[in-house]
Amino acid sequence: DIQMTQSPSSLSASIGDRVTITCRASQSIRNYLNWYQHKPGKPPKLLIHGASTLLNGVPSRFSGSGSGTDFTLTISSLQPEDLATYYCQQSYSTRLAFGGGTKVEIK
Amino acid sequence: QVQLQQWGAGLLKPSETLSLTCAVYGGSFRGYYWTWIRQPPGKGLEWIGEIAHSGSPNYNSTLKSRVTISIDTSKNQFSLKVTSVTAADTALYYCARGETWDGTYYYLDLWGRGNLVSVSS
Numbered sequence: 283d284i285q286m287t288q289s290p291s292s293l294s295a296s297i298g299d300r301v302t303i304t305c306r307a308s309q310s311i312r313n314y315l316n317w318y319q320h321k322p323g324k325p326p327k328l329l330i331h332g333a334s335t336l337l338n339g340v341p342s343r344f345s346g347s348g349s350g351t352d353f354t355l356t357i358s359s360l361q362p363e364d365l366a367t368y369y370c371q372q373s374y375s376t377r378l379a380f381g382g383g384t385k386v387e388i389k
Numbered sequence: 390q391v392q393l394q395q396w397g398a399g400l401l402k403p404s405e406t407l408s409l410t411c412a413v414y415g416g417s418f419r420g421y422y423w424t425w426i427r428q429p430p431g432k433g434l435e436w437i438g439e440i441a442h443s444g445s446p447n448y449n450s451t452l453k454s455r456v457t458i459s460i461d462t463s464k465n466q467f468s469l470k471v472t473s474v475t476a477a478d479t480a481l482y483y484c485a486r487g488e489t490w491d492g493t494y495y496y497l498d499l500w501g502r503g504n505l506v507s508v509s510s
Contacts, residue, residue: 283450314494318434325483325500326434332490337498369434373487373494376447378424383433 284308284372288381296389301357303384305370310350314374317346317355320383321366329368330355362388391416393501395484397469401508407471411484411501412464418442422487422495423467425458427480428503435480439487440467474508481505 285308313333330346397409438448
């Protein structure tokens with residue numbers, strides 16, 4: 283099975299900071315990589331699919347890049363409402379897998 | 390507006406069978422992957438498995454021996470059963486819809502609100 287590794291597992295940043303989260307796959311998954319935002323008490327929300335395609339309605343400060351095994355989610359200017367845990371997820375294999383998550387806190 | 394509504398027993402004893410159902414309202418049932426995901430307390434998301442409208446299910450290899458996902462197209466519902474539960478199966482369980490992009494990968498674009506299932510003697 284394909285393993286997904288995210289780093290860091292948590293981070294603390296100030297409002298307006300640029301935040302970068304990394305996701306690495308145990309083998310090449312082309313661009314079959316999705317990013318989700320998960321806030322407490324709510325279901326996860328899809329932000330980006332296909333490594334870099336932003337879902338309609340998602341703020342443009344979110345962006346994704348990468349292909350093969352290494353991927354990045356970037357928040358260009360952190361806002362208070364971005365407090366959440368972020369997960370990557372691969373759908374290259376028939377058995378999906380999530381990364382371990384990155385908890386983003388506001389300083 | 391398409392919605393997923395899920396339900397099932399929230400408190401189980403060890404060795405019992407977990408049973409959850411998710412209904413799709415306001416949208417098509419065809420052409421999607423219907424998926425179950427769980428989140429144990431304090432941990433991350435774990436994919437349990439999926440079933441396509443007309444295909445065979447796929448399961449997480451670590452759960453495969455205990456999990457069954459089935460589909461009832463007449464009711465626009467899909468279900469999850471996990472046998473022989475233990476405390477390790479305590480989690481928030483979500484149902485979700487998987488949509489395919491250009492026939493290649495798919496992503497989970499619609500989620501149920503989640504069901505907390507606790508296993509305790």
